[in-house]
Amino acid sequence: MGKNLINTNIQSLRLLKEAGVTDNLNEFPINRFNIKESFKNEDIENNLQTMNLKTEQQLLKIQDLKELQRFINNFKGCALYKEANNVVFSDGNPNSKIMLIGEAPGHDEDIEGKPFVGRSGKLLDKMLSAINLDREKVYIANIIPWRPPANRKPTENEIEICLPLIHKHIELINPKVLLLLGSTSTYALLKDKTPITKIRGKWFTLNINGKNIQAMPTFHPAFLLRQQKQKKYVWEDLQNIRDSIK
Numbered sequence: 001m002g003k004n005l006i007n008t009n010i011q012s013l014r015l016l017k018e019a020g021v022t023d024n025l026n027e028f029p030i031n032r033f034n035i036k037e038s039f040k041n042e043d044i045e046n047n048l049q050t051m052n053l054k055t056e057q058q059l060l061k062i063q064d065l066k067e068l069q070r071f072i073n074n075f076k077g078c079a080l081y082k083e084a085n086n087v088v089f090s091d092g093n094p095n096s097k098i099m100l101i102g103e104a105p106g107h108d109e110d111i112e113g114k115p116f117v118g119r120s121g122k123l124l125d126k127m128l129s130a131i132n133l134d135r136e137k138v139y140i141a142n143i144i145p146w147r148p149p150a151n152r153k154p155t156e157n158e159i160e161i162c163l164p165l166i167h168k169h170i171e172l173i174n175p176k177v178l179l180l181l182g183s184t185s186t187y188a189l190l191k192d193k194t195p196i197t198k199i200r201g202k203w204f205t206l207n208i209n210g211k212n213i214q215a216m217p218t219f220h221p222a223f224l225l226r227q228q229k230q231k232k233y234v235w236e237d238l239q240n241i242r243d244s245i246k
């Protein structure tokens with residue numbers, strides 16, 4: 001009886017070994033594939049942090065917009081540049097107290113090298129005109145300066161890679177207020193996953209490279225092209241932005 005039990009245990013151990021079990025010390029089994037995936041994600045995060053630290057150190061030397069534009073033109077940290085036609089840096093008045101930040105360039109922006117020049121750009125111009133502003137009185141940039149393929153949303157990794165770039169951009173402009181256009185730019189800068197329908201129109205204080213700047217999320221013009229009933233809320237937000245710089 002004892003010999004049969006020993007043989008059964010040996011056979012069980014062989015089966016466990018063939019299945020990849022390396023120890024039998026825990027009460028519950030451990031999925032080693034999940035551990036490898038966890039290590040992989042941790043490696044990606046660590047690499048991003050290391051790369052961003054290097055980028056931030058390089059950006060410390062930059063003192064004006066021309067230097068920043070040259071730096072971004074030569075930046076190879078984000079693979080989006082490989083398929084983009086142009087770097088979409090900015091548009092508008094760099095001395096403005098109002099800075100608008102969108103998501104990423106689309107097809108038309110990629111061709112012309114300027115932000116908000118397509119259908120959403122035309123709507124943005126109308127929105128600004130409604131509060132007696134235009135592109136000569138505001139400054140416009142994007143979280144991502146290169147067009148993602150097929151106009152897809154930027155990934156979280158792409159956003160994180162480009163975050164030091166937009167932080168430096170904001171620092172150099174030093175606006176009084178930021179208007180965050182859409183959920184992507186809102187999440188990128190606020191790190192708040194609350195739906196934009198619930199936080200639009202609210203004021204937040206952002207610390208950008210040591211400077212406190214007031215920021216307000218609102219709907220992206222591209223969203224308003226599909227949901228025109230939401231325009232009334234953006235009208236309220238724009239009035240608050242206008243009044244905040246008086």
